[in-house]
Amino acid sequence: MTAPSPDAQVPRVLDETGPAAPPRANGELVFDHVWEGRLFGVTMALFRTGAFAWDEFRERLIEEIGDWERRHGDGEEYRYYERWLAAFQRLVTEKGLCRAEDLASRLRELAARPAGHDH
Amino acid sequence: MPDEKPEHHHEHSEHELRAEALETLLTEKGLVTADAIDGIIRLFEEDIGPMNGAKVVARAWCDDGFRARLLDDATAAIGELDVTMLPEAPIVVVPNEPGVHNVVVCTLCSCYPSGLLGISPKWYKDPAYRSRVVREPRRVLSEMGLDLAPELEVRVWDSSAELRYMVLPARPEGCEDWDEARLAGLVTRDSMIGTALPRDPSEAT
Incomplete structure (x- = not known):
């Protein structure tokens, strides 16, 4: 699939005050946690720069989901964006966009922050 | 909060931290901008x-x-x-x-x-x-x-x-x-x- 120009990838909205219901009117939030929305945004923003082809992400996502489904029985809670996170982490490290050791040391730094740092 | 369920909170924050680590690293490298990320989230959460x-x-x-x-x-x-x-x-x-x-x-x-x-x-x-x-x-x-x-x-x-x-x-x-x-x-x-x-x-x- 060829990467279209970045501008072509921004969905424009025809009529922001139209009668169709906004997503929240369907009775659910679109993301369960703030980090899920951030992660979605990071993935799409990086995709728009042309840093990866969508299929490169999708094939890893399929692997991560399939792997989870083989390992976990019924009754265990499936969290889609955790699979997305695993796929995205593999994508950016395998493509050399982010080094695994940089990620590990950043995780240690973030985990070492005092509790309640952002409140 | 001290009386929050500890396992749940821990499990939750691990993914949160990992997502944050990736976002900050990619942003610092200039591969994505915070504005672009914010724009996409707003678009999908509020507009489309x-x-x-x-x-x-x-x-x-x-x-x-x-x-x-x-x-x-x-x-x-x-x-x-x-x-x-x-x-x-x-x-x-x-x-x-x-x-x-x-x-x-x-x-x-x-x-x-x-x-x-x-x-x-x-x-x-x-x-x-x-x-x-x-x-x-x-x-x-x-x-x-x-x-x-x-x-x-x-x-x-x-x-x-x-x-x-x-x-x-x-x-x-x-x-x-x-x-x-x-x-x-x-x-x-x-x-x-x-x-x-x-x-x-x-x-x-």
Whole structure:
């Protein structure tokens, strides 16, 4: 699939005050946690720069989901964006966009922050 | 809070931290900007919703020429409406017609026409929906509140990297003189996935 120009990838909205219901009117939030929305945004923003082809992400996502489904029985809670996170982490490290050791040391730094740092 | 459930909080914050670590590293390297990320989140959370898809459906209900073009080449026909799609994959629109009901799934992951329908609902991504709607669509639809007449043929469309599907629901009775904007208000997200029908005009405002 060829990467279209970045501008072509921004969905424009025809009529922001139209009668169709906004997503929240369907009775659910679109993301369960703030980090899920951030992660979605990071993935799409990086995709728009042309840093990866969508299929490169999708094939890893399929692997991560399939792997989870083989390992976990019924009754265990499936969290889609955790699979997305695993796929995205593999994508950016395998493509050399982010080094695994940089990620590990950043995780240690973030985990070492005092509790309640952002409140 | 000290009396919060510790395991849950720990498990939760681990993913949160990992997502934050990736975001900050990619941002610091200049590969993405915080503005671009914020813009996309706002767009999907607040602006798109199923609104673009609803406009496409309402146009098809009012304009037979558009409907024919939509069913023939949806990606091109949607282009006429000034709705620019995320270019993940071309769209195919499948019409509900007398005797036929369509429903969409992505069995392998969760491909979804998000440029038309916004962020996919949680149940669409759920393993149970993804596997069961293929095997027993009538039962799954019935559990979701849509009981289909036994004589209706149910067609299940599995999205893929190459193609995404959207259902064109049938125009309900009782809205013959409505204009396009008002009709769009009848078109719910789920009616374009195929797990529901459009709103009843007599109950819509």
